[in-house]
Amino acid sequence: MNMLNIWFIMKREFGGYFATPVAYVFIIIFLLLAGFSTFYVGNFFARGEADLYPFFSLHPWLYILLIPAISMRLWAEERKSGSIELLMTLPVSVFEAVLGKFFAAWAFTGLALILNFPLWITVNYLGNPDNGVIFTGFVGSFLMAGGFLAIGSCVSAVTKNQVIAFVLSLIVSLIFVLAGYGIVLDFFSSWAPQPLVDAISSFSFLTHFDAISKGVIDLRDILYFAALIAIWLFANALIVNARKAD
Amino acid sequence: MGLNNARFENAFDEAGDALKMTLRVEIEDLAKHFGEIRAVDGVTFSVSKGEVLGFLGPNGAGKSTTMKMITGFLAPTRGTVRVCGYDVLADPISVKANLGYLPEGAPAYADMTPDSFLKFIADIRGLSGADKKRAVASAAERARVLNVMYQPIETLSKGYKRRVGLAQAILHNPPVLIMDEPTDGLDPNQKHEVRTLINEMAEDKAIIISTHILEEVNALCTRNVVIASGKVVFDGTPAELEAKSRYNNAVVLTVNTIDNTQLLQYVSALDFVADTETLTTGNGIRVFPKNNAHITIALSEKIREQGWEIVSLYAESGRLDEVFRSITLPSTAGVK
Numbered sequence: 001m002n003m004l005n006i007w008f009i010m011k012r013e014f015g016g017y018f019a020t021p022v023a024y025v026f027i028i029i030f031l032l033l034a035g036f037s038t039f040y041v042g043n044f045f046a047r048g049e050a051d052l053y054p055f056f057s058l059h060p061w062l063y064i065l066l067i068p069a070i071s072m073r074l075w076a077e078e079r080k081s082g083s084i085e086l087l088m089t090l091p092v093s094v095f096e097a098v099l100g101k102f103f104a105a106w107a108f109t110g111l112a113l114i115l116n117f118p119l120w121i122t123v124n125y126l127g128n129p130d131n132g133v134i135f136t137g138f139v140g141s142f143l144m145a146g147g148f149l150a151i152g153s154c155v156s157a158v159t160k161n162q163v164i165a166f167v168l169s170l171i172v173s174l175i176f177v178l179a180g181y182g183i184v185l186d187f188f189s190s191w192a193p194q195p196l197v198d199a200i201s202s203f204s205f206l207t208h209f210d211a212i213s214k215g216v217i218d219l220r221d222i223l224y225f226a227a228l229i230a231i232w233l234f235a236n237a238l239i240v241n242a243r244k245a246d
Numbered sequence: 247m248g249l250n251n252a253r254f255e256n257a258f259d260e261a262g263d264a265l266k267m268t269l270r271v272e273i274e275d276l277a278k279h280f281g282e283i284r285a286v287d288g289v290t291f292s293v294s295k296g297e298v299l300g301f302l303g304p305n306g307a308g309k310s311t312t313m314k315m316i317t318g319f320l321a322p323t324r325g326t327v328r329v330c331g332y333d334v335l336a337d338p339i340s341v342k343a344n345l346g347y348l349p350e351g352a353p354a355y356a357d358m359t360p361d362s363f364l365k366f367i368a369d370i371r372g373l374s375g376a377d378k379k380r381a382v383a384s385a386a387e388r389a390r391v392l393n394v395m396y397q398p399i400e401t402l403s404k405g406y407k408r409r410v411g412l413a414q415a416i417l418h419n420p421p422v423l424i425m426d427e428p429t430d431g432l433d434p435n436q437k438h439e440v441r442t443l444i445n446e447m448a449e450d451k452a453i454i455i456s457t458h459i460l461e462e463v464n465a466l467c468t469r470n471v472v473i474a475s476g477k478v479v480f481d482g483t484p485a486e487l488e489a490k491s492r493y494n495n496a497v498v499l500t501v502n503t504i505d506n507t508q509l510l511q512y513v514s515a516l517d518f519v520a521d522t523e524t525l526t527t528g529n530g531i532r533v534f535p536k537n538n539a540h541i542t543i544a545l546s547e548k549i550r551e552q553g554w555e556i557v558s559l560y561a562e563s564g565r566l567d568e569v570f571r572s573i574t575l576p577s578t579a580g581v582k
Contacts, residue, residue: 008369012355012362019357019398082353086414089317089349090370091342245320 005092009100010107013074017108026069030112033062038119051129055119056137056213060177060205063148068169070108071152072162074101075240080160084244098237102153102229109145113138133215140212143225144205148173150232157239180204268295270422270452271316276325277476278311285311287476288325293452293469295421298444300467300484301456304574308476309456310350313426316454317347329422343371346420350427352411356400360391360410363399364417371418381417388443389413405436412440416447423453429462441465460566463487474574488564490573495538497545500530500557512552518544530558 017023034055038044042054078084087097123129152169159165178184179200189197201207208221271293278286286308293299303309314320316327318338326333332340354363364385368378386392389412394402399410408428415423428444429437444453444466455466463470463484470487472480480487488494501509506524513533514522518541521534535541542561549556 005370008366011369012358012366015362016355016357081356082349082351083355084353085314085319085349086347086353089319089342089345089347090367091339091372092370093339245314 001093002096005096006100006103009087009092009097010104013101013104014107017070017104023108026066027112027115030062030066031115033066034058034116035119037062049127052119052123052134052137053213055116056141057210059141059213060144060209063145064170064173064177067109067145067148068152068155068166068173070105071149071169072156072165074105074153075157075236076159076162076165079157079244079246080162084240088240088244094237094241098153098233098240102149102233102236105149105153106142106146109149110142113142113145130215136215136217137213139217140209140221143212143222144209147176147205147225147228147232150229150236151176154232154236154239157236157243176203177205180206180210269293270295270330271454272326272328273312273316274326276312276315276327277323278308278315278320279323284476286315286322286473289473289476289478291471291478291481293422293454295452296449297469298448298453298455298467300463300470301454301473302458302460302463302470302570303456303473304458307473307574309473310426312473313347313424313454313456317345317424318342319349344421346415346418346423348408348411348415348425348428350430352408354399354407354410354414357398359396359398360386360402360413361395363410364413367414367417373418381419385413385417388416388446390439405432408432408436408440412443421451423447423451425453425455427456427458429457429459460570463566472570472573479573487569488566489538491564491566491569492534493532493562493568494564495535495540496562497533497535497542497559498525498530498562499533499545499549499559500528501549502555502557504554506531509554513545513548516545516548532562 017026037058038052038055042058044054047054075084078087088094120134123134124131148169151172152165155169155172156162156165158168181204185197185201188200202224208224211218212221269292273292274290276286276289277284289308289312291299301309301312311320315322316329316334318327318334318341321335326335327341328334329341330344332344334341355366358366361382364382365378368374368381371381373381386395389409391406391409391413394406394410399407402410408431412425412428415425425444429440432440441462444455447453448468455462457463467484469483470480471478472487480490499509499513506529510522510524510531513519513531518536518539519533520536523532523534524530525532533541533545540561542559546556546559549559
């Protein structure tokens, strides 16, 4: 594994987001939706508490919609334009390429996330929030975004069509979020044994993100996201290898 | 194939290490099957330093598939590829480091400029600092893209896109250069430029170019491998390829004094003549020699002995299109 190669691929890919208006459109929409959901859906003011829980709690839903838009191009475009033949005949390994692209998308999402800092300033202006909790909230959200991106990156290697990549990523992401949602779990708990319900629930982004976003850093939650990212990216590399020439 | 192997091994024993140094690409029994389809079916050849190997064949013969296997993009169903001594399956990274590759259609990152694109390639090729600057500048100059360095690649014409791809392939001065149809879709001037560039680089590299443009055989190549239906049907020099044509060394003769019928009658009876025909355009006849021999002088002496006045008399060279057709479509007649 050549770290420099990962860095060069990441740099190129990251720059690629800004070569077109995509990056700006994405960031603006992300900020608008995040703000809207915090104040209206999350009742930021009515809660009367100085924290960013309304902001973070809606991130899974925001990511379901927006992350596939970032990840859909990662491999689908590369295959469609044929540049994958160029990339895969340069002296880089598939894993370096997969990681480089993933980190670029992750860094871009991180940038969009950090640009929500005015909310943090607002809440500090209005009250005395626990900034540690807010910090872990950002970390948790960033980790979860990585999970969504790993799914999206892997799915985008399956097809040459970015629209298909978008829709498929959205559906797979939805499954991973819904697995921890009350309605879904109720549906299973009415007939399935409790260990199965727990297993399904433990696969959900919600279960693991909720704790972190409330400021509880449990190593298991962090490991969950790390393992999830690793597994999806590993599958991503296998798929790229198998289908690059199709 | 078997013959080639034998020749290859003998040469290897005789020349020993000296040849080992210059032998850059070795392909043995390479095959790629897609389900039932045998896209490439047991291809064997090698390329040395200083050679420009023209890889010919009709569309769908397996040229691109073979090149994709040499460059490590596709895994072969069977067979081995070695580039500069490295096996493509065992050490793909070393193979790729020694290769410059222009894929078919010269794909690139459309939203980048040639400048940033070539810098990215230089980074990946392990060049940095002054070396990187020099390599990018030199490749851009040789591929003649200096005047479009800061325009997005997607806005460039087809010719420029191809040249950006070329610049990318030669940037790290690789010992082996593989180009899939480098002149396809270019205008005659651009074709000439690309050929000049390839000729300039030929001396210290091993170059494989695929093409179905036959004029490139003489303009570029020192050797040709022709494949059809995934198999090598010819491996030799351009002259040897031409010699396979029945028109090779045929003599076109026009005489003033007598009519064609009389002339045909006389010439057909000569002992060094295999066959004759009347030209379809213009006045005169074509004389095919026995055993591919040079018969121009002998023929002109015979005509003069008869006291006939020669208007024109010249030997032809082989017709590549005819050879190409006959060796890639085995059922067609016409080859000696």
